[in-house]
Amino acid sequence: MEKLLQQASKKVDSAELFRVKSKTVPVNFEVNRLKSIDISESEGKALRVINKGRIGFSSSTGSEGFDSMLEKAAATSEFGSEASFDFPREIKRGGEERKNINIYDKKVEDKSIEEMVKIGEGIIEKVGDFNRKLRCDVTIVKDCNEIEYFNSRGGNFSYNKTAFAYSMMVQQIENQDMLIIYSSIESGKDNLELEELTSEIIENLKWGDKIVSVESGKMPVIFTPKAVLVLILPIISGLNGKMVLKKISPLVAQKNKKLWSDLLTLYSDGTIDFATGSAPFDDEGEEMKRVPLVKKGKIKNFYYDLQTAGIAGAESTGNGLRAGSQSEPAPGISNLVMEEGKISFSEMVKDISEGIVID
Amino acid sequence: MREILEKVLGDKKNKADYIEIRTEKKEVTTIHFQGKKLEKINCSQQTGGNVRALVKGGWGFVSFNQFDDLEEKVREAIEVASLIGKEESKLAVISPVVEIINRKLDKDFRQVSLREKKNLMENYNSIIMKSNPLIQSSNVIYTDRFSTTYFANSEGSYIEQEKPFLGARFTAIAREGDNVQLASESVGTIKGFKTMERISTKAQKAAFRAVNLLKAQPVEGGEYTVILDQTLGGVFIHEAFGHLSESDFLYEDERMSGLMKLGKKFGSPKLNVVDDGSIPDLLGSAKYDDEGVGTKKNYLIKEGILTGRLHSRETAAKMGEEPTGNARALDYRFKPIVRMTNTYIKNGDTPFKDLLSGIKKGIYAKDCYGGMTTFEMFTFSAGEGFMIRDGEIAEPVKDVVLSGNLFTTLLNIEGVGNDLKMIETGGGCGKAGQSPLPVSFGSPHLRIKKVIVGGR
Numbered sequence: 001m002e003k004l005l006q007q008a009s010k011k012v013d014s015a016e017l018f019r020v021k022s023k024t025v026p027v028n029f030e031v032n033r034l035k036s037i038d039i040s041e042s043e044g045k046a047l048r049v050i051n052k053g054r055i056g057f058s059s060s061t062g063s064e065g066f067d068s069m070l071e072k073a074a075a076t077s078e079f080g081s082e083a084s085f086d087f088p089r090e091i092k093r094g095g096e097e098r099k100n101i102n103i104y105d106k107k108v109e110d111k112s113i114e115e116m117v118k119i120g121e122g123i124i125e126k127v128g129d130f131n132r133k134l135r136c137d138v139t140i141v142k143d144c145n146e147i148e149y150f151n152s153r154g155g156n157f158s159y160n161k162t163a164f165a166y167s168m169m170v171q172q173i174e175n176q177d178m179l180i181i182y183s184s185i186e187s188g189k190d191n192l193e194l195e196e197l198t199s200e201i202i203e204n205l206k207w208g209d210k211i212v213s214v215e216s217g218k219m220p221v222i223f224t225p226k227a228v229l230v231l232i233l234p235i236i237s238g239l240n241g242k243m244v245l246k247k248i249s250p251l252v253a254q255k256n257k258k259l260w261s262d263l264l265t266l267y268s269d270g271t272i273d274f275a276t277g278s279a280p281f282d283d284e285g286e287e288m289k290r291v292p293l294v295k296k297g298k299i300k301n302f303y304y305d306l307q308t309a310g311i312a313g314a315e316s317t318g319n320g321l322r323a324g325s326q327s328e329p330a331p332g333i334s335n336l337v338m339e340e341g342k343i344s345f346s347e348m349v350k351d352i353s354e355g356i357v358i359d
Numbered sequence: 360m361r362e363i364l365e366k367v368l369g370d371k372k373n374k375a376d377y378i379e380i381r382t383e384k385k386e387v388t389t390i391h392f393q394g395k396k397l398e399k400i401n402c403s404q405q406t407g408g409n410v411r412a413l414v415k416g417g418w419g420f421v422s423f424n425q426f427d428d429l430e431e432k433v434r435e436a437i438e439v440a441s442l443i444g445k446e447e448s449k450l451a452v453i454s455p456v457v458e459i460i461n462r463k464l465d466k467d468f469r470q471v472s473l474r475e476k477k478n479l480m481e482n483y484n485s486i487i488m489k490s491n492p493l494i495q496s497s498n499v500i501y502t503d504r505f506s507t508t509y510f511a512n513s514e515g516s517y518i519e520q521e522k523p524f525l526g527a528r529f530t531a532i533a534r535e536g537d538n539v540q541l542a543s544e545s546v547g548t549i550k551g552f553k554t555m556e557r558i559s560t561k562a563q564k565a566a567f568r569a570v571n572l573l574k575a576q577p578v579e580g581g582e583y584t585v586i587l588d589q590t591l592g593g594v595f596i597h598e599a600f601g602h603l604s605e606s607d608f609l610y611e612d613e614r615m616s617g618l619m620k621l622g623k624k625f626g627s628p629k630l631n632v633v634d635d636g637s638i639p640d641l642l643g644s645a646k647y648d649d650e651g652v653g654t655k656k657n658y659l660i661k662e663g664i665l666t667g668r669l670h671s672r673e674t675a676a677k678m679g680e681e682p683t684g685n686a687r688a689l690d691y692r693f694k695p696i697v698r699m700t701n702t703y704i705k706n707g708d709t710p711f712k713d714l715l716s717g718i719k720k721g722i723y724a725k726d727c728y729g730g731m732t733t734f735e736m737f738t739f740s741a742g743e744g745f746m747i748r749d750g751e752i753a754e755p756v757k758d759v760v761l762s763g764n765l766f767t768t769l770l771n772i773e774g775v776g777n778d779l780k781m782i783e784t785g786g787g788c789g790k791a792g793q794s795p796l797p798v799s800f801g802s803p804h805l806r807i808k809k810v811i812v813g814g815r
Contacts, residue, residue: 041425062384
């Protein structure tokens with residue numbers, strides 16, 4: 001592959017190839033029974049070139065030859081954006097965040113379909129013990145990925161990554177009322193406990209036992225970690241370096257100003273062991289970091305990929321992510337972390353005489 | 360391709376009740392302008408395939424990009440099917456077909472240079488941007504895709520079908536102070552690049568509508584007699600009613616299948632609803648669906664009575680009905696599931712102006728900006744709205760959100776126009792993670808009483 005890229009550099013200024021090979025096995029239960037196992041094996045590659053100072057791109061799955069991809073990428077470069085960066089010559093982890101990030105567990109890769117079926121049956125049984133009349137849909141998924149990256153300037157990296165997830169949707173229908181509860185847990189490691197999932201579902205079902213109507217008016221509201229994303233999403237989208245650059249973001253000139261509560265501290269952290277969005281490098285060879293986005297209510301950083309950072313005169317924050325092998329890198333969040341406060345959920349609830357929990 | 364598929368199937372035939380292999384190759388071009396800037400231009404090629412096997416009523420499915428070990432994929436599909444299967448396999452009987460279907464295009468987009476496509480879209484984009492000083496930004500997204508599918512099953516069918524698609528979506532964003540309004544127009548077709556060369560009016564219309572919305576006042580919420588235009592009528596019948604006719608969902612939902620009992624009265628005798636994948640040259644059309652079943656005209660509602668529903672081979676057999684040719688897959692990564700094709704309300708006999716007459720205070724709702732349905736409950740946002748006063752179309756209004764119960768709303772249709780139009784957009788239909796699947800929908804103008812309209 002490196003050889004091909006060297007050859008490519010005779011036709012274009014520089015080139016990079018990103019390759020993903022993955023296998024996903026989802027074991028699906030519907031209405032309390034095993035329903036489907038749709039195995040997906042995929043392999044795709046994306047070629048990005050810089051040609052006469054402009055960016056070109058093409059992607060392919062399957063057997064398309066390198067030359068034909070190169071030709072298309074060169075053709076699109078004619079209309080592409082001016083490159084404000086070049087591909088990294090050297091790709092390695094350094095600095096204070098040098099530590100090795102664990103994202104692969106062979107035990108996940110080796111997990112058999114039969115074992116996954118058993119886990120699903122166990123989850124349904126556990127929730128069924130609580131209430132036989134529930135409709136349970138459960139999915140147990142394992143996901144194995146191989147990522148490879150090369151560029152014509154000598155930079156390269158590769159890694160393997162695994163993910164294992166349990167998710168469940170429970171439907172309870174009584175008379176005219178329908179209660180739907182969804183929950184999921186996920187890890188890169190084979191360390192998930194099904195009780196973690198079922199106890200959350202059962203607790204939720206208990207909450208839903210008695211239905212009351214709410215009167216309009218002001219009252220305190222608690223957002224669970226699942227629901228809080230709805231509140232944070234506009235901030236996250238506004239901190240995207242691309243949105244800032246285009247001046248679409250309302251946060252453009254707000255860096256280091258006190259905007260929100262002291263209690264709000266947000267990170268994009270790609271260095272957490274076995275978390276979904278972790279990796280040694282982002283999808284264009286920049287080191288993944290723990291990037292402080294908001295600290296005590298003040299914006300600390302916007303997040304960038306190479307190209308956007310180049311135009312903005314900033315450094316990439318290691319947030320150049322691709323939505324699969326068919327797309328170019330764009331600024332994205334690795335793992336979104338909101339720093340914990342000091343009060344537990346039950347203390348919050350105790351504190352409120354009448355309010356709402358949003359899950 | 361045929362020999363390879365048939366050889367693999369020949370080896371494994373007796374180990375499953377049914378096996379099919381579907382492979383696909385496609386070339387895709389995408390061009391995206393945002394504001395004055397070319398945001399993205401992209402060419403990609405995809406090849407891939409899948410194996411689906413049925414053992415004792417259980418389906419195994421494996422999708423892939425590499426063809427080198429097809430036999431192993433078949434083995435894997437049979438293995439997982441055996442884990443799931445615990446009953447008797449049921450598939451409606453069809454006769455095997457061998458056919459190769461090529462398509463003739465009105466200007467083959469594969470022969471059009473990237474530059475020509477880019478220039479055309481750039482031109483549409485500048486029509487939007489220059490149409491009015493209040494236009495602040497735009498989005499022009501063009502996609503073309505030429506896909507060829509190869510289908511073979513263990514019953515001896517072999518079908519090759521060419522499936523072209525072209526789509527363009529124009530969005531105009533107008534701004535006056537804090538008032539920001541957005542309007543979209545979209546075109547989709549399987550006919551060829553010629554269609555794409557003739558849509559400058561759509562770009563103008565998007566800009567015109569966005570600017571017009573700046574002047575519109577929020578509608579006053581309440582219960583109104585509403586006239587839906589052909590687009591909104593089409594979206595309504597597809598989203599609110601059509602999805603409930605999909606049998607894969609119906610036969611597992613006792614409550615809904617009770618509500619969707621054949622023979623039940625759904626509307627006035629003027630109401631006829633059809634899904635037909637065999638109409639030539641429409642977005643949802645194909646001679647065969649993705650199980651190799653021929654498409655045809657299926658009445659869902661005839662003269663106000665619920666008369667049919669949409670099937671795959673499996674749902675048809677399980678419900679003891681005829682297959683309808685509605686098993687469709689987005690691409691090789693997905694199993695075929697029951698989907699609509701071209702869904703429409705047939706023409707009635709009332710001219711548009713007669714639909715208007717007698718409405719003292721009502722709403723004319725046009726286009727669709729989005730919406731959602733949960734079982735029989737629906738909510739749609741109109742893209743454009745006008746008050747109707749004393750039988751005449753009056754001032755524009757915005758934030759027109761229609762909601763209600765499908766069954767009562769169908770019964771409340773009191774006028775069916777005579778101006779059916781099929782709508783083909785660059786978007787598509789979504790179900791079970793398979794989106795956007797090309798479909799078309801349509802309707803004549805519809806007059807519906809007692810519609811709940813929420814405003815701001």
